[in-house]
Amino acid sequence: MDVDKANEWLVGNSYDQNDQEGTNLVGQFGWKFQSRDELLGTLRQLYSIQGYAISIKNSKNNRYLTIGCDRGGCYRNKWKVPTEHRQRKTATRLINCPFEIRCKRQEDGFWLVEEKNNSHNPEPSSDMSGHPSCRRLSQEEITTIEEMTRSGIPPRQILSSLRQSNPKLQAISRTIYNTKVKLRKGNLAGRTTF
Known part of the structure; x- marks a missing residue:
């Protein structure tokens, strides 16, 4: 699968990063992918064009894959150290973005993609170097x-x-x-x- 088809659709439909209500990009194509790597590579390119980075949230090797925004989730204080007692004053990038895509491997070996939640909390990035997965x-x-x-x-x-x-x-x-x-x-x- 090549991302050129997605680029053509984005250009032909004058995709506006600020107006994404109801835009189901993955659903527009009914994509099936031959491999997991091809699936991830194409989706990363597609959402990078829009100003978002995606990451794997959950997976089982050759059965299913859940992909979300790299800013999805909440900070978890693993060490249970109160904020005022921490040595380093750090921040988190996570803002609980609800974006989610589910991918499932079919019996014929192809991966089928389904968008569950298409909305993002953060604004699209103009410079993708701010996302660690893009670097x-x-x-x-x-x-x-x-x-x-x-x-x-x-x-x-x-x-x-x-x-x-x-x-x-x-x-x-x-x-x-x-x-x-x-x-x-x-x-x-x-x-x-x-």
């Missing part, structure tokens, strides 16, 4: 970061080089720093730096 790097970009790091190139130049090769890249400098740390830990293979 993911491909394996070849990670390999490039590793090679450039070995060459002694600073992170800001690595980022600008990646953006030249992929203008749609949503990564920020923090993404590069985090990737370098992950690569360094992988190279140490459990050993300490001491």
Whole structure:
């Protein structure tokens, strides 16, 4: 399944990000997907066009999948520490967005998509780099970061080089720093730096 069909529909129907009442994008097409990866990739692209990022809320490997807005849910205080006693003053991105899509694998092996709740609480994002799920790097970009790091190139130049090769890249400098740390830990293979 290609997202071009969705793009054509969005352009042809003059989709307005501010007026989404009754717009059931997935239902417009009656999509069936051959694989779970194809399903997730297409839906992520489709909702990214609208200014939203989606994430997996619940799944069972090859049976069903529940997808929601990445801002859905509420903050859970796992450690039961009162807010006034916390060392770090942090905030949450979650605002309990009700958006939900359910996907089910049929007996013929295809994934069928059904939108349950099409409304969003947050306004659409004009810059998708604010969503962590949109800042993911491909394996070849990670390999490039590793090679450039070995060459002694600073992170800001690595980022600008990646953006030249992929203008749609949503990564920020923090993404590069985090990737370098992950690569360094992988190279140490459990050993300490001491």
